[in-house]
Amino acid sequence: MIPDSDQESLTSLTKFVDQLPSVLNQVTRGISEFRPKPLENRDLCKSAYNVQHTLLVKFNFDTIDETDLLEEVLKPRVEFIGGTLEKVELSGNHITPCIQVYKLEWK
Known part of the structure; x- marks a missing residue:
């Protein structure tokens, strides 16, 4: 269980991890520009x-x-x-x- 005070950290971490497949896919396709x-x-x-x-x-x-x-x-x-x-x-x-x-x- 995560204490209530750490829910914000868990939410941020979850959003970060959710982005990883998309970013890795873009890198694989050769996209290198930041947006x-x-x-x-x-x-x-x-x-x-x-x-x-x-x-x-x-x-x-x-x-x-x-x-x-x-x-x-x-x-x-x-x-x-x-x-x-x-x-x-x-x-x-x-x-x-x-x-x-x-x-x-x-x-």
């Missing part, structure tokens, strides 16, 4: 972003990273709504959070 396009996302963030506390995660080896640009776009909006914006940099790339690292133990 909506990054510029469309940035324009929307300038006027409609309303998250009080935002954490941006930047990876140190990520060729498609736009964290710095997103920070520039979000900062004025987050300040306007009285929120906070924090950015951290971690080792890895944009798929690092999705990879399970296995540690083998030899006896």
Whole structure:
């Protein structure tokens, strides 16, 4: 059983997992463009972003990273709504959070 306080997390995870077959199918067909396009996302963030506390995660080896640009776009909006914006940099790339690292133990 999942406690009531974790239902939101379960709902988010379920929505994420539900999208995976479609995304994998698109990748298999060679589709590589993001929808909506990054510029469309940035324009929307300038006027409609309303998250009080935002954490941006930047990876140190990520060729498609736009964290710095997103920070520039979000900062004025987050300040306007009285929120906070924090950015951290971690080792890895944009798929690092999705990879399970296995540690083998030899006896």
